[in-house]
Amino acid sequence: MSQFDNAAISAHLSHVRIVMVNTTLPANIGSALRAMKTMGLSKLVLVAPKTYPHPDINALAAGAVDLIEQIEIVDTLEEAIQDCHLVFGTSARSRTIPWPLLDARPAAEKSLSAVVESKQEVAVVFGREDRGLTNEELAMANYHVTIPVNTDYGVLNVAQAIQVICYEMRMAAMAKTEEIVNPEAKMHVTDDIDMQWDEPLVEHAQMEQFYPHLEKMLAEIEFMDPKNPRLLPLRLRRLFGRIQLDRMEYHLLRGIFSRVQALNNGTWKKSTDTSTSDKDSI
Amino acid sequence: MSQFDNAAISAHLSHVRIVMVNTTLPANIGSALRAMKTMGLSKLVLVAPKTYPHPDINALAAGAVDLIEQIEIVDTLEEAIQDCHLVFGTSARSRTIPWPLLDARPAAEKSLSAVVESKQEVAVVFGREDRGLTNEELAMANYHVTIPVNTDYGVLNVAQAIQVICYEMRMAAMAKTEEIVNPEAKMHVTDDIDMQWDEPLVEHAQMEQFYPHLEKMLAEIEFMDPKNPRLLPLRLRRLFGRIQLDRMEYHLLRGIFSRVQALNNGTWKKSTDTSTSDKDSI
Known part of the structure; x- marks a missing residue:
């Protein structure tokens, strides 16, 4: 991959924000930043974090200082996603009524298609360490996203979940960038509707x-x-x-x-x- | 996914072992166990760990007790992989001589094909926290495997790398299992919104x-x-x-x-x- 491609991938990924709601452990914020930076994402929004700032965040972020400086702190999830077009809520449990649910991979493909083809802003929302997102928060999402796990032991923690999501976002961004550079490249990335839309989508x-x-x-x-x-x-x-x-x-x-x-x-x-x-x- | 499928996936993944060489931090071993268990892998081999056993391992493994009991401790990498057919060495840096190199996704697909189609034993070898694997250790691998990262900041730590590799192994195992159950199925696991819906869709x-x-x-x-x-x-x-x-x-x-x-x-x-x-x- 060329340096040019890496920059293009990061540019696409700057439109995919990670939102963490009521995070308790500073180490999880630090790990999230590191996972994001390694995969080329840059925007972290913290909704009413329990402990912030904290030296453990900087320690675990291991040099992702630029991302720390860009962290946005807001009071409510609504503020965190108000300018977004496509919002994913992460959920392990099944809820009162089923929501459109995507696995991490197709969710990432959908996200990058939305970013690249129709300039959308995307958010992936992660819940509290102990009890995830509330039903009200999950209802603000267009889709729910899940990471396929061992159903006998489905206890991915929030840092690990962010790692996997960021990795899939990068894989999808690489595929999209490759597609732009080389339009002959296989289009297997999206089976999805091409959103060459005549009107902008609402936020x-x-x-x-x-x-x-x-x-x-x-x-x-x-x-x-x-x-x-x-x-x-x-x-x-x-x-x-x-x-x-x-x-x-x-x-x-x-x-x-x-x-x-x-x-x-x-x-x-x-x-x-x-x-x-x-x-x-x- | 049915309980039967989950068991079949775990059975396939029992032939993919994670090998950690000279690990210093017990927390990394604990995180590795948790990542493995969540994704359905079960076999961890530690080559001359620096600190073992240690309470942090159990704390971070969060209930993956059965995996802790199955951990194998050996003195050399050679012992760890002696009964393996397909060995991947993880490497971020380019080395003296180029080695066949696969990204995490095709490496996982190759691994599960090897397991399912020709009953091979597979190992993925991870190096020291500070300096990875030696050239001699990397030369024991059939392939090198790399996780595509932001080339401006490629510092995935060993726990994060194991998380991504285990995730890709599970995705490949799911695809393989689906292929066996339903040979007509396409290779990708789900491209589609999962319509585990409470109501039938209208025609x-x-x-x-x-x-x-x-x-x-x-x-x-x-x-x-x-x-x-x-x-x-x-x-x-x-x-x-x-x-x-x-x-x-x-x-x-x-x-x-x-x-x-x-x-x-x-x-x-x-x-x-x-x-x-x-x-x-x-």
Whole structure:
């Protein structure tokens, strides 16, 4: 691999951030930095770390000083991923409702396709040492990602999981870079839809306005009981999280929600009244 | 993956041993055991370890007690690999004379082919924390194996390197096992979103009822002009076509469309009227 390729790979990987939520052990942050740097990733976001800063981080980061300086500290997961398009939550356990789940390898391939082909920002979110991510945090992800392990002993710790994910990200970035340099190279990397999209994809922060709007509309038309919404909000997040809406689709759907709200509260009236007998005609 | 598959994978991986030469830090041995156990490998051979036994090994091995009991201690690398057919030496640096060199992934694929197809014993040999393997030790290997890293900062430590190698060994073992169980299967383990879904996905024929319903609802609330719908129907198809709705999601969305239609034509009325001043509150 040429020096040029290495720089190109690192440039791609600068759009893949690692997010660690409520990390307790400084050694895990240090190991994460080292794993990242070795594989060419550069952006670490810490959500409310329990112990930070700490000398063990620097000791274990073994010279990844530039990455330490770039660490971003935020209070909530939402802040950590607000400008991201594609968010992966790491999860070992099965949850209330199944989420679209990718193994580490196809998840990395999907990530680098998103970065290289449609300039997306990607986040991989890792949970607490003792109990991972909450259901609420996992619901903020478009996909869940899992590392295939011995099902009799599935106890990869967070540092090891980050190591494997970063390694797969680098492998995918190498394949993508090779593809660009040599377009004849095999395309086995992605079986995926080519996202040469006409509209930019919306960021996570916009989706955090989308779901409340949708839920409010459903509550207003009494399709959902806001006091007892059961699994409905989660199902809607899972559904729309799989799509990755583009900007036009986003405004289109929010326009529909607003129209329904206006119809419901009487601020919008139909221009004609010829279709009232139409019920059940579909 | 079934329990049977997991057992078959572990059986294959029992023929791939990890060899650590002159290891100084007990923590690295503990981490190696944990990485191995998590990925389904079971045989660790220590060549003249500097500190053994040591409580840190047990602490970091986190319950991989059965592997600790099976550890083999020998004096020389030659003893460690004497019954092996295929030996990989790990090397970050280029050496005096070039050796057949494989990246971790093809090395793992080669290893599992050797195990499954010709009952070979495989060893991957890792060197000292500070200076790796000697030229003499590297010359005992059939191949050298390297993990692709950021060439500006190639300092994967031995525990991280063992983690990546064990992960690739498991991925290759999974692919091999799948190949045996289902010879039609493609070699890559999963390129696809794992649809271990709670609900069956809807078929194309159902979606062909979904779109007309959605369009009719939008026409009724005059969000779409059926005489001149422009690109809207196409955009909606592209949007929902990306998701692959499951049956529950399908009925959920059609239920919402029906509610909006009923609201619009007056066949359904809100039970209360407290929220009429709610407009624009989102």
